[in-house]
Amino acid sequence: MTAAGTTHRVELAITGMTCASCANRVERKLNKLDGVTASVNYATEKASVEFPAGTAVADLVSAVEAAGYGASPERPAEEPPAGLGDRLAVAALLGAPVIALGMVPAWQFPGWQWVSLALATTVVWVCGWPFHRAAAVNARHGASTMDTLVSMGVAVSYLWSLYALVFGDAGELGMRHGFSFVPRPATTGDVYLEVAVGVTVFLLLGRWLEARSKRRAGAALRAMLELGAKDVAVLRDGVEARVPVAALAVGDRFVVRPGERIATDGVVVEGASAVDRSVVTGESVPEEVGPGDRVVGGTVNAGGRLVVAAERVGADTQLARMARLVEQAQSGKAAVQRLADRVSAVFVPVVLGIAVVTLVGWLLAGRPLEFAVTAAVAVLVIACPCALGLATPTALLVGTGRGAQLGILVKGPEVLESTRRVDTVVLDKTGTVTTGRLELVAVLPVPGVPRERLLALAGAAERGSEHPIAAAVVRSAEAEVPALPAVSGFANRAGLGVTAVVDGHEVTVGRPDDLRSDPLVDQERHKGRTVVAVAVDGEPIGLLSVTDSVKPTSAEAVRRLRELGLRPVLLTGDHRVVAEAVAAEVGVTEVVAGVLPAEKVAVVRRLQAEGRVVAMVGDGVNDAPALAAADLGLAMGTGADVAIEAGDLTLVRGDLRVAADAIRLSRRTLRTVRGNLFWAFAYNVMGLPLAALGLLNPMLAGAAMAFSSVFVVTNSLRLRGFRPVSG
Incomplete structure (x- = not known):
C-alpha cells in the first residue's frame, strides 16, 4: 500500500503538440489538478509530472486529452510525425509549379491560374491538413496556437484567390500578374495561391527539419x-x-x-x-x-x-542512474525558459489582435481590402512562437547529452544559471585534489610495543570505518598480521577517529592533537604526511603515518579553474602543515585546514556571507552537506552515492580537470540558450512591424518563420562540437 501523502513521478509522452503554446496549454491543464506539479518540454515532447497518491496516471492522461492532445506513460516515438516526410514531398512536388507560375509572368500560359488552383487545393487542404485539424481542435477548446495563425493565414490566402477566380476577374483566360516582395495593391483580378502554397510548403519543411534536428539533439541520451x-x-x-x-x-x-x-x-x-x-x-x-x-x-x-x-542491477546501475539524471535535467526548465513560456502563452492572442488591427488600420487608411488582408495574413504567418519554445529545451537537450558523453551529468537546468555567477571554488582535498588512496608509509610504535601489535590493534579498530585513512591502515595490517583480533563496541567519531573494544581493551585511533603524542608528529607532517595516534585504554602506543599523493592533473585543473575566473580554496580536515604542502604543489594559496565534517558547511556559509558565490567539489559522505549548501555542488562520481545525490553536477571521472570542463560546458550551454532567445525575440520584433506595415509578402514570411525554428535548433546543435580539455 502507498502511504498517504506520498508523491509519485511519471514521464508522459505527449503527442499532437506543434508549438510552445501547445506545451503551455498541456502544462496548465495538468497543473490545475489537485496536488499535481507538471513541466512540459516541447523539444522532448514529454511532461514530467509529480502527483499525489490519490491521483491515477489515467487521470493525468485524461486531462491532457481534454486539452486536445494525446498522452501515454511510454517513451515518445523518436521518428518525425507519421507521414510528415510524405506530405512535404507531395507539397513540394505540386507546389513548385504554383510558386513558379505565380512569380514569373513569362511562364503564365492561358489558364495557368486554374491549373494552379487544382494543384494548390491538394497542397493546402491535403498536405496542410495537420495545421487545419490542430487549429480546429484548439478552437473547440477555446484556445489558439501556432496552428491557428498558420491555418488562418493559409486559408484566407486560398479563399481570397478562389473568390477572385470565381467571382472576380482573375479567372479570365490570358490573365497575368507579377510577383512582389511586398504585398501589391491587389484587385479581384489577382490571386494569392503561391502564398497559400508557399507558406504550407515552407512550414512543412521547417517542421520536418525541426523534427530531424530534435532527434539529433537527443541522440546522446538514446545512445546511452x-x-x-x-x-x-x-x-x-x-x-x-x-x-x-x-x-x-x-x-x-x-x-x-x-x-x-x-x-x-x-x-x-x-x-x-x-x-x-x-x-x-x-x-x-x-x-x-x-x-x-x-x-x-x-x-x-x-x-x-x-x-x-x-x-x-537494473535501475540501480551507474549507467541507468546517469541516463535518469540526464532525462531529469532535460525535462526541467531554467528561469530564462519560464520567461519564454510566459511570453509564448500570450503571444498568439496578441498576434491575432495585431492582425485585426492591421486589417482595420489599412482599410481606414483607404487601402484596398485585398492589400489589407494580405498584410494581416503576413502578420499571422510570421509570428509563430515556435522559435521561442525551442530556444531553451533544444540547447539543454544537446548540452546535457554532450555532457553525458564526456562524463558530466547536469542535475537540472537551474544549474546553468549557477555556473555563470560562481566566483569561488572550494576543493575538498582527499579524493578530489589527491588520489584518495592513502598508503601507510610509517609505523612508529613507542618503545616496548611490538610493531605487529600496534598494527593489529589499529587494523582491528579501523575495520569498521570507511575513511580512506582507515582503509590504508586495514590493508597494511591484513598484509602483515596473520589474523586481526575480534572487535566489539565500535564507534566512529566524525573527523576525529574511531574507538573500539579489542581483546577487552579500549583502542582509540585518531588525531594526535586529541591524544598525547610524540614529537615525531611534526616531523612527519612536514613531509606532507597525515599522522594518526593509537592509544590503548588512554595510553599512547604509537603513531601511524599515511600519505596521499596528489593527482597528476590537479595542478593543471586549478590553473584552468583560475582561467575561468574562479578563486580556488583548499578545504580539508587534515593538519594545516599537510594541507599547505598539498596546496603549494597544486597552486592554491587559500587553505582552510583542520575542519571537522560538520564544519565544512560553516566554511561554505562563511564564504557566502563574504559575498562570494561558492562552488564546492567533493566526493565523500562528509562532503554531502557542504555540496548541498554551496551555490553549485560538483560531486566526483568516483565518490560516495550520498555526495553524488547532493551535487548539482556529477563528474563521473575522478579527474579534477573535468570540473573546469563542466563549468565551461554549462556556461556555453547557457550562452547558447540566451543567444537562441535573443534571435527568437529579435525575429518577431523585426518581422511583425514589417508585416503590419505591408512590407512583407506572406510567402516570404512563411519561409522566414520556418527558418527561425530551424536556426534555433541548428544553433543548439553546435554544442555537440564542444571539446573538453581534460581528455
Missing part, C-alpha cells in the same frame, strides 16, 4: 540508453549459461570475454584486463582492472577474460 548488454553468460555451478541481462541478480557471477560489454556494475573476482570506460567517463584511455576492482555496466572489456560478481 542503448549501451547496455542484451544478454550475459552467467556462471552457475561452474557452467556458463546465457541469460537476458534482466535476469541477473545481485551476487551472480558472469563472464565477460574480450570485446564484450560488461553487463552490469560489479567487482572483478577473476582475470585481468583493460576496460574501455569512454562511454561512461568520456576518457579514451582504457583502465587496467584485476581481482577486487570495480567495473561499470556498459563499458567494454578490451583485453582478457573477466569473471565479475554483480553488485548492482
Whole structure:
C-alpha cells in the first residue's frame, strides 16, 4: 500500500503538440489538478509530472486529452510525425509549379491560374491538413496556437484567390500578374495561391527539419540508453549459461570475454584486463582492472577474460542512474525558459489582435481590402512562437547529452544559471585534489610495543570505518598480521577517529592533537604526511603515518579553474602543515585546514556571507552537506552515492580537470540558450512591424518563420562540437 501523502513521478509522452503554446496549454491543464506539479518540454515532447497518491496516471492522461492532445506513460516515438516526410514531398512536388507560375509572368500560359488552383487545393487542404485539424481542435477548446495563425493565414490566402477566380476577374483566360516582395495593391483580378502554397510548403519543411534536428539533439541520451548488454553468460555451478541481462541478480557471477560489454556494475573476482570506460567517463584511455576492482555496466572489456560478481542491477546501475539524471535535467526548465513560456502563452492572442488591427488600420487608411488582408495574413504567418519554445529545451537537450558523453551529468537546468555567477571554488582535498588512496608509509610504535601489535590493534579498530585513512591502515595490517583480533563496541567519531573494544581493551585511533603524542608528529607532517595516534585504554602506543599523493592533473585543473575566473580554496580536515604542502604543489594559496565534517558547511556559509558565490567539489559522505549548501555542488562520481545525490553536477571521472570542463560546458550551454532567445525575440520584433506595415509578402514570411525554428535548433546543435580539455 502507498502511504498517504506520498508523491509519485511519471514521464508522459505527449503527442499532437506543434508549438510552445501547445506545451503551455498541456502544462496548465495538468497543473490545475489537485496536488499535481507538471513541466512540459516541447523539444522532448514529454511532461514530467509529480502527483499525489490519490491521483491515477489515467487521470493525468485524461486531462491532457481534454486539452486536445494525446498522452501515454511510454517513451515518445523518436521518428518525425507519421507521414510528415510524405506530405512535404507531395507539397513540394505540386507546389513548385504554383510558386513558379505565380512569380514569373513569362511562364503564365492561358489558364495557368486554374491549373494552379487544382494543384494548390491538394497542397493546402491535403498536405496542410495537420495545421487545419490542430487549429480546429484548439478552437473547440477555446484556445489558439501556432496552428491557428498558420491555418488562418493559409486559408484566407486560398479563399481570397478562389473568390477572385470565381467571382472576380482573375479567372479570365490570358490573365497575368507579377510577383512582389511586398504585398501589391491587389484587385479581384489577382490571386494569392503561391502564398497559400508557399507558406504550407515552407512550414512543412521547417517542421520536418525541426523534427530531424530534435532527434539529433537527443541522440546522446538514446545512445546511452542503448549501451547496455542484451544478454550475459552467467556462471552457475561452474557452467556458463546465457541469460537476458534482466535476469541477473545481485551476487551472480558472469563472464565477460574480450570485446564484450560488461553487463552490469560489479567487482572483478577473476582475470585481468583493460576496460574501455569512454562511454561512461568520456576518457579514451582504457583502465587496467584485476581481482577486487570495480567495473561499470556498459563499458567494454578490451583485453582478457573477466569473471565479475554483480553488485548492482537494473535501475540501480551507474549507467541507468546517469541516463535518469540526464532525462531529469532535460525535462526541467531554467528561469530564462519560464520567461519564454510566459511570453509564448500570450503571444498568439496578441498576434491575432495585431492582425485585426492591421486589417482595420489599412482599410481606414483607404487601402484596398485585398492589400489589407494580405498584410494581416503576413502578420499571422510570421509570428509563430515556435522559435521561442525551442530556444531553451533544444540547447539543454544537446548540452546535457554532450555532457553525458564526456562524463558530466547536469542535475537540472537551474544549474546553468549557477555556473555563470560562481566566483569561488572550494576543493575538498582527499579524493578530489589527491588520489584518495592513502598508503601507510610509517609505523612508529613507542618503545616496548611490538610493531605487529600496534598494527593489529589499529587494523582491528579501523575495520569498521570507511575513511580512506582507515582503509590504508586495514590493508597494511591484513598484509602483515596473520589474523586481526575480534572487535566489539565500535564507534566512529566524525573527523576525529574511531574507538573500539579489542581483546577487552579500549583502542582509540585518531588525531594526535586529541591524544598525547610524540614529537615525531611534526616531523612527519612536514613531509606532507597525515599522522594518526593509537592509544590503548588512554595510553599512547604509537603513531601511524599515511600519505596521499596528489593527482597528476590537479595542478593543471586549478590553473584552468583560475582561467575561468574562479578563486580556488583548499578545504580539508587534515593538519594545516599537510594541507599547505598539498596546496603549494597544486597552486592554491587559500587553505582552510583542520575542519571537522560538520564544519565544512560553516566554511561554505562563511564564504557566502563574504559575498562570494561558492562552488564546492567533493566526493565523500562528509562532503554531502557542504555540496548541498554551496551555490553549485560538483560531486566526483568516483565518490560516495550520498555526495553524488547532493551535487548539482556529477563528474563521473575522478579527474579534477573535468570540473573546469563542466563549468565551461554549462556556461556555453547557457550562452547558447540566451543567444537562441535573443534571435527568437529579435525575429518577431523585426518581422511583425514589417508585416503590419505591408512590407512583407506572406510567402516570404512563411519561409522566414520556418527558418527561425530551424536556426534555433541548428544553433543548439553546435554544442555537440564542444571539446573538453581534460581528455
